[in-house]
Amino acid sequence: MLTTPCPCGTGQTYDACCGPLLANLTQAASPEQLMRSRYTAFVTGDADHLFRTWHPRTRPDDVRPDPATRWTGLRILAAEGDTVEFVAQWERSQWEGGEMHEVSRFEQRAGRWVYVDAE
Ligand SMILES: [Zn+2]
Numbered sequence: 001m002l003t004t005p006c007p008c009g010t011g012q013t014y015d016a017c018c019g020p021l022l023a024n025l026t027q028a029a030s031p032e033q034l035m036r037s038r039y040t041a042f043v044t045g046d047a048d049h050l051f052r053t054w055h056p057r058t059r060p061d062d063v064r065p066d067p068a069t070r071w072t073g074l075r076i077l078a079a080e081g082d083t084v085e086f087v088a089q090w091e092r093s094q095w096e097g098g099e100m101h102e103v104s105r106f107e108q109r110a111g112r113w114v115y116v117d118a119e
Contacts, residue, residue: 007043008036009074022049027113031106032079034113039088043071055107055114068092082106083119 006017013019020026021037022044028034034053041049042065050063073089084104091097103119 006036007040007071007074010036014040022046024049024052027111028053030079031082031084031104031113032076034106034115035076035079035084035086035104036074038115039071039074039086041065042088053112053114055109055116058115058117072097082108 003013003015006012006014006019008018010017018037018040021028021033022041028037038050038053040046041053045065045067047064050065051059054063069090069092071088071090075087076084077087078085082105084106086102086104088100088102089097090100105116105119106113107116108114
């Protein structure tokens, strides 16, 4: 990773973007930043980051991303208040793929943004 472009698509390097969040060195300053870092965690298979940033009330027992699914792109459509609307592209093979369109809800817990659920 390091100086490679961040998977979340900001155009910044991984180290200047989601890297410090996934390494748990900094906290997301906004729901959009957290959403981007969670997308990157899906790309890199970082279950620790997903666990850490998921509200305990809605968090499934197993947060490991499905290794058969490759996430290939993220577009943020809107970020207002505590919600982020986005489209994430995925593929499972050269024949199977699609887009996931979601409005995610976030909540601040002890000063940290966490993912709650999708509207
Ligand atoms: Zn990023």
